Amino acid sequence: MNTNLLSKYLVDSKYLSGIIYFEELYSTNAYSKKIYHELKDNTIVLTSYQTNGTGRFGRPWKSNRNENLTFSLIKDYGLRIDEIHLMNFYTSYILYLTLNETSKDCSEHDLYLKWPNDLLLNRKKIAGILLDVKDMNSDMKKFIIGIGLNVNQEIFPEDINSKATSMKNEFKCEFMIEMILINFIKLFNENLCLLNQGDILMKLWKSKSNVIGKKVKFKQLDDGREAEVVVMDIDNDGGLIVSDVSGKTCKFYSGEISILYDE
Numbered sequence: 233m234n235t236n237l238l239s240k241y242l243v244d245s246k247y248l249s250g251i252i253y254f255e256e257l258y259s260t261n262a263y264s265k266k267i268y269h270e271l272k273d274n275t276i277v278l279t280s281y282q283t284n285g286t287g288r289f290g291r292p293w294k295s296n297r298n299e300n301l302t303f304s305l306i307k308d309y310g311l312r313i314d315e316i317h318l319m320n321f322y323t324s325y326i327l328y329l330t331l332n333e334t335s336k337d338c339s340e341h342d343l344y345l346k347w348p349n350d351l352l353l354n355r356k357k358i359a360g361i362l363l364d365v366k367d368m369n370s371d372m373k374k375f376i377i378g379i380g381l382n383v384n385q386e387i388f389p390e391d392i393n394s395k396a397t398s399m400k401n402e403f404k405c406e407f408m409i410e411m412i413l414i415n416f417i418k419l420f421n422e423n424l425c426l427l428n429q430g431d432i433l434m435k436l437w438k439s440k441s442n443v444i445g446k447k448v449k450f451k452q453l454d455d456g457r458e459a460e461v462v463v464m465d466i467d468n469d470g471g472l473i474v475s476d477v478s479g480k481t482c483k484f485y486s487g488e489i490s491i492l493y494d495e
Contacts, residue, residue, distance in 0.1 A: 317470035
C-alpha cells in the first residue's frame with residue numbers, strides 16, 4: 233500500500249486528518265472502537281490484510297492479502313438518533329459512485345445497492361459496510377465506518393465462491409487500490425450535504441437499487457424465520473417495506489434479503 237501517495241492526495245489536501253496504516257491487522261473496526269476517543273475526525277485506519285474482519289451479525293469477512301480494500305473511516309457528525317441510518321445509506325451510495333467513477337464500464341454491468349448495506353455486481357456481493365456509533369447521547373456522534381471492497385481478488389473460499397466477486401473478476405483488469413480509496417474519500421467529503429437532506433439521499437439511494445418490486449427471501453435474524461415476500465419500498469427511515477403472500481404489509485429495520493431471480 234502506497235501510503236505516501238495517499239497522504240499526498242488526502243492528508244496534504246485536507247480531505248483526511250490522518251492515516252493509520254497496518255500491513256496486517258485483526259480488524260480495522262475493532263481496532264478503531266478500542267481507541268476511538270483518540271481518533272480525530274476524518275482519520276482512516278487502513279490495512280492490507282485483515283485477519284479477523286467481520287461483517288453484519290459478526291459474520292467473517294474473508295479477504296486476501298494485498299488484493300482488496302479494507303479500512304475504517306472515523307467521522308464526527310451531528311445526526312439525531314433517528315437519523316443515524318442515513319450515514320449507512322450515504323456511505324453505500326458514495327461507494328456506488330466511486331465504483332462508477334473508477335470503472336467507466338460499470339454502466340454495462342449490473343451494479344446495484346442491496347438493502348441495507350451491500351453492493352452487488354452481476355448478482356454477486358462485491359462490497360459491504362459495517363457501521364458502529366460512539367457517543368450516542370452526544371449531539372456530535374463519532375461514526376466508525378468499516379468498508380470492505382473486493383478489488384483484485386480472483387479466488388474466493390468455496391463457501392462464498394458463488395456469492396462473492398471482485399472488480400478484477402468482473403472487469404477483467406487489475407485496479408489500483410490506492411486510487412479507489414482516494415476517489416471514495418473525496419466523494420464522501422464533497423457530498424456531505426446529502427446527510428442533511430435525508431429525503432433526497434434516500435431517493436438517490438433507491439434509484440441505484442434494484443430490489444423494489446422484486447420477490448425476495450427475507451430472513452429475520454432475531455428468530456431465524458424466513459419468508460418469500462415482495463419488496464414494496466424502502467422508507468425514508470431506512471425500513472424495508474414488504475408484502476407477504478396474503479397481501480399483509482410489514483416494515484423491517486434489520487434482517488437479510490436474497491433476491492429470487494427468475495432464472
